Amino acid sequence: MDNEAIIKSTGSRIDEEVEGGIWSKFVYVWRLLYRDKAGMLGLAMFLIVVATAVFSPVLSPYDPLKQDLMAAKQPPAWSEKGTMAHILGTDNLGRDMLSRIIYGSRVSLTVGFFGVLIACSLGMTIGLISGYIGGRVDSFIMGGVNMILALPYLVFVVFIASILGRSLFNVILIFGFTNIPIFARITRGEVLRLRESGFVESALSIGATRTRILYSHILPNLLGPLITIATFEMSGMIFYEAGLGFLGLSVPPSTPSWGNMLASGRQYLTIYPWIATFPGLAIVFTGLGMNLFGDWLRDVLDPRLRRTKR
Amino acid sequence: MSEHIRSQKPDSTTENQIMVRVQNLKKHFPITKGIIWSKQVGAVKAVNNVSFDIMKGETLGVVGESGCGKSTTGRAILNLLKPTSGKVFLEDIEITALNDNELRHLRPRMQMIFQDSYDSLNPRHSVAKIIAEPMVVNKTGSPAEIRDRVMELLELVGLNPNHAVRYPHEFSGGQRQRINIAKALALNPDFIVCDEPISALDVSIQAQIVNLFQDLQDQLGLTYLFIAHDLSMVQHISHRVAVMYLGQIMELTSCKNLSDNPLHPYTQSLMSAVPIPDPTRERNRTRIILEGEVPSPSSPPRGCVFHNRCPIAKDFCGDKMPEYKEIIPDHFLACHLADDKGGSLITV
Amino acid sequence: MTKILSVKNLVIKFHTFDGVVHALNNVSFDLQKGETLAIVGESGSGKSVSMLSLLHLLPMPPAKIENGEAWFYGAGKEPVDLLKLNRSGISKIRGGKIGFIFQDALSALNPVMTIGRQISESTMEHLGLSHAKAKEKTIKLLDRVGIPGARQRYDNFPHQFSGGMRQRVMIAVSMACNPKIVIADEPTTALDVTVQAQIVDLTKELQKEFKIAVVWITHDLGVVAGMADRVLVMYAGAPVEIAEAQDLYANPQHPYTIGLMNALPSVKGHEDSRLTSIDGMPPDLMEEPHHCQFAWRCPYTFDRCWKEIPQQIMVGENHVVSCFFDVENRRPRGHV
Amino acid sequence: MQRYILSRLIQSFIMLVGVLFIVFFMLQLTGDPVALMVSRNASPEQVEELREELGFNRPVMVQFADFVSKAVRGDFGMSLRHHQPAMELILERLPATVELASMALLFAMVVGIPLGLLGGSNPGSIWDTLARGAGLIGQTIPNFWLALILIMVFAVGLGWFPSFGRETRQFMGLALPTKSVILPAFALGLFTMGQLVRFTRSAVLEIKNEDFVRTAYSKGLADRRIYIKHILRNAAIPLISILGVQFGYLLSGSIYIETIFSWPGLGNLLAESIGNRDFALVQAIAFFTSLVVVSLNLTADIAYGMADPRIRYGE
Amino acid sequence: APQGTLRVGLSAMPNAIDLPMSSERNAHNVSWQIYDPLVWTDDTGKSVPALAESWTVSKDGTAYTFKLRKDVVFHNGEPFNADAVVFSWKRGSGTKMQWKDKWAMAESVKKIDDYTVTISTKGPNPLMLRMLSEYWAMVPPKYHAEVGENGFQKHPVGTGPFVFKQWKKGDRIIFEANPNYWQKGFPKVKNLIFRPIPESATRVAAIKTGEIDIVTRLSAEEADSLKGLSNVMLKTYPVDRVYYITFNNLTSGKGKPTENPLVRQAMNYAVDVDAIIKALLNGHGHPIAGFVTSGNWGYDKDNKPFGYDPEKAKQLLAKAGFPDGFEIDFAAPIGAYTNFEQVCEAIQGYLEAVGIKANLDLMESGKYWNMEAKKELPPLFGDSWSEATGEALPRLKGALGGMKASYSAWSDPKIDDLLEKIGTTVDDDARAKLYVELQGYMMENPPFIYLYQPITFEAMNPKVKDYKPRAAENYYLKGTYLE
């Protein structure tokens, strides 16, 4: 190999991670994914939901908020009285089910994504501090985290709902806050493990500062386990949103969210079953996709699995 | 074959300057009870009152059974663990008196190669990044200079330059140890603590690495503290060897003395237990097999820490710890049974 | 001498994500009753795989036995091919006829089961002992392998033992049912020299006492020198040399064996300040071997080495080597 | 060990007080219940009179001090809506919730753990597919939706179970569960079952590769013994702490299930009393549920230590 | 002799089964089965003797003298007499009592002799007898003194047709027939069991499976789904309840366009109440024109609802100076009334169509009512008000009483004046005229967007006979029997 070229490519590597490696990594990951049919399926399902959310305006035949009381409670197209105008039928206000399901994916994904983002970033920070500083600070912080676990969920939800009202943001806030403990605990555990690891000591021995050790050594190694929980939690939050819908404390009812649709449709379950069934299926579908994908991710990120590589 | 260059003091060119001086070094790990109001109920005396000097350009070997405090000694010398008491000097700087910041600036001069070659490499960093990190941290040059230095180091330790873009898990144990060595050398240190750098390696690779260490010493005039539990390798590479037991040095002397005239009963049994790769000799020699197991460093026996396993222990050995002193020139020993003149002991 | 085990043409491959690992390529050897056979070779050369495969202890998949036979002469009158046994058949052999000692005794013992139970479990299974009888036998056994206060220690957990004692427990586990063969996979690698010496001595004693054939896997040539009757040297998934211990040390024939011998420092001799190392790295087992696997690192290669895989050649009584080159005489060997 | 438990107890106590404090202030901030307590035709003077009488016009800190000083004596005050001591109301409802949550946990364990074991021990097999499927379904089906469907199918359609309510059978002074608990426990436990299946499965997959399992095989033990005595026994240790946390989840999940099945438990009561701003009752329930969560975690930790001989708390 | 067990499903958990403490309809209904009032209101709305044999009213209409029955004992054997009436009044008007305003309508209750009492009011009160029959439950003074308030809550005692047996909180309330009931031949069932089932879908399931004999408060769709089942009989009747959107001119609505009556009219025209009823109530409701419902005294048949006329609404808006509409805040409670969130959403949609942007804030109900009582709600908010007395007056006073009423957000001198007159006019016909006048005024000057009066849906097992719920969703079960 041309020495100049090597030095050049290696050199850029020193400054920054470079393209070639990432590409080969990508190929590698793709191969792992390709092998795992369930993971593949999960990814496909997940991508479908994401695409639905992104292209909602294009995909949905109607405005999801458009009411037509005269056309209310139409069954899906394939049933006797259904029409092709509303493929999945209409709800009790005559809004198009399909359009609402499509737009609902936006709420679900937003809640899932930002909820996880908040929970993860707060939980991670807390876990990092707790694990890295240790001692009294650790027991203090972890006491607080356990307190969140012990705090009755409903009290908190009602508190947020009545102080701040119902909004997408508040739903995100609720999930973001109540899911801090899981991220904090995992992070702390990992930090405790990583703190004792050889490469941290090795970094210490070359005179690296604490900050550098945190950012350059501990954080990157945390990402694996955190990404895994994040996918699980994301599907979890879509599940929890349904629960909030049941309590009538999810996003404002006009906002098409699967949880709200499911909750308000439940009283029609026997007579207009499609109103509650489709959002339920949408939740299960998305949850399945994320979980399958998350399972696969967990397997791939398991170092033991990676080690068999060579 | 040439004279045993390594069995004597290093070359006279360095004029017997002291590189590292360790005085009464102690490292006790507290054992605590309770979670909130924890209190100390005891201590693991991992290193207990250890003193020695290492000359410039010398290799001091440290041997001893697992858990006797070898790694802890190495770490405490480099202040990776704050010593409980005692002093460590690097040339004339008292390392143990420095604050964190000053210590960081001294780090480039003293490096460590860690026991576990895999664990000490961050699995998410490329080799180039790993080797460059010491230089980046200490800002030793421009990116271009650092890049060149990385290339140079890779070559020095016998790795291919295109290995730089790979990740640790893509290497074999021997190669990983080379990466560790390159990293340790990056800052041109004067002194390196090598903590069992070869024990995880295959026989055929061990020789490669040992040779590399020696070559580097010859080229760069490095000083090593070489920790191992394989006596034959230690003897091969070291000028002098310290034998540790339960956090203390039992005997410290030149390699030649150690094999020809080991004084401490523990050293003797250790030497006899090292298997010799020669069926005839191995089967016909007598071995001093020690009874029992190494006591726990949190509750070492009273008196001489070795007396309860010592094949020649006398009653008074359990009374107090023998003094560690230079019994004959260049031969340090801690045993009650050494005679005054420092001559031979009651041999087993 | 009579054979107790005869392995022929064993080929094992691992089918992994990244491709096929050619772990064992044509391994053949015999084991005699009551002897100690040491298997040496560096990490990844297939020492463990070859032994684990006999007792179906390899994870399958990814492992796959592509070829080979392993005749065991210790179960009844007729020899059985271990590789062809079904689940219940091999269960009877495992532990009952062939015992195993693993390298890391701490992880090889169940951390949440008392060591006593872990030993008596096996005797209850194979010898059909009652609970009480099994316990008595276990205590005797613990006593025999040198655990002081065996009766009290029966109810201890593995973490309460030191490394050496754990390895003694492993020995007791492997010998609990009076097996014909004990396979010890690097039993002393994690131990200190003084403890290693204790374990080696203990094994030798027990072997004599119970007339067990021992397969001792290691890469420490010093230990081998002390205890092996015969030695099998492996390199990259194939045996390169099999010889009686004395013979092998005195007269190594394969360039790899020679290299290994030279790479050792000696306690007494400070002959040279430099060790003689074997240059290069072991080969990548991902590639199907088409020639001698040592050729890359061998100082004696000639064209044939790059074309064919060497077969086992008898070079003396009980001395087999797989090499085209006659190092002693500095010339290629003639065709066999 | 005793020291450990003691210090954990103290820790738990501090946590409980903390939870009470937070709950108190959260409730205060959501507005007082006086408006809800009077008839709609009551005049503002009458409302103010009641507010005075109940002490809601005092400064918040004074109210909290008053609350704490009573609470330490076990007096959580009178339920504003039910006009009865909050503690009594809770103790009356507690057995139902405990019954539901523990039956749900039991169901989750009895189905989840063996299924996880089967799946983990034969990865890729039909059992594994079943286990993974059950695990995923359990974790994605919204439980209140499931509850309604269960009622429709098994109570209305097939008539196998009552559609609501709790029936018990008295036996030697104990109220034993009857089949009325089956549907709610199933609906509530399904999520936990999913968690357990997944957890057990991955624990088994992991432990299966441990060296000591290979040792067990090398001893010639029967597969069943290996799976139960060696693999499951080791998987059980982390499982214990999972169970502790799961029980907490079951308690909060019971709000939905209890409401749907009209199960006379605490979740039902909590939902109602928050809606009515029944401060005393909410605080008392919060205290109880966090007490349960905290003590379960404590128990789980201690059980963890007992199940794993390697752990010796600070000794 | 009484026979069988009647099982009634409740839509919420009663907070108490003691009438003066019971805070909502379910608790009220349960409580009345163990108590009796002095007078009853019969099915036609007439006051008839109950614990009082007869009564006389003073000329000025401020003093009622009751002759009490002499043969009545409480469930615990304590005799019912004048002392019991005096005590009941004292207790009922205590501060912490739920209905103290109803008891406090009496200025004094005097014992004349053991079986005669006089109840005096401040001024003439046409609703006094109705109040007595709806809220004044008679309780035993000695027993109350014995067990204390707390003990009484746990085990209430009355003179009523049923005797309290057991209350498993959250699960069931068990009553038994009172064998000594003074009214012979009543009650007709032996056991009476109430079971709270808050989730309406579960109530539907329970009536289908026959686990419950009577369930109330079903949604229209749920009722539809029960049609045609042989073991379920539906019962529907209009409830004396109005749904409306309040304008606020007391606090947040000051200075808002809604102060202009044209705007308020426009907003009434903008909402298609019929469509809402059709879609969200499955047609089960009646649009209203004012606060007086069809069953109320003084209802004006000729007073027609606004009807849906968006064009007119736009014109009116333009006339009022808001051709482009305006923006306004709008609040409604969650989970308080069947489908009401959706109704409000629909209204939001209709207002939008005429250019009024209503920012709907659906609030957690506890917070909502707290704010409503504190008059902190936005200029537009949705609510509902039921009335048990058969006249609209309490509702009108409560919702339009200006600053003097806790739940009011409106003040209009003309309305105040009319209400004052109605409240003191004892003569029924004169009162009816005043009601008609008020209804006319409230169409021109609407303080609300009038929505609808709902039809409620109940279902029962066909074997239940003589179950006669009334317009306020209240019922007395002493005459109900099982076939």
Ligand SMILES: Nc1ncnc2c1ncn2[C@@H]1O[C@H](COP(=O)(O)OP(=O)(O)OP(=O)(O)O)[C@@H](O)[C@H]1O
């Ligand atoms: N961070 C620590 N906390 C408590 N005890 C420790 C710590 N580090 C080491 N020890 C104890 O100190 C003693 C010496 O440990 P050290 O690692 O120095 O031994 P070693 O000689 O290097 O052994 P090995 O050959 O196994 O590497 C041991 O008993 C060990 O358990």
Ligand SMILES: Nc1ncnc2c1ncn2[C@@H]1O[C@H](COP(=O)(O)OP(=O)(O)OP(=O)(O)O)[C@@H](O)[C@H]1O
């Ligand atoms: N589960 C597996 N998957 C893939 N490859 C494997 C697996 N187990 C072993 N191998 C490969 O088989 C080859 C032989 O392994 P084996 O464990 O027999 O080596 P060994 O000689 O015992 O080495 P060591 O001294 O390290 O124990 C190695 O190259 C290894 O990578």
Ligand SMILES: [Mg+2]
């Ligand atoms: Mg060490």
Ligand SMILES: [Mg+2]
């Ligand atoms: Mg091996």
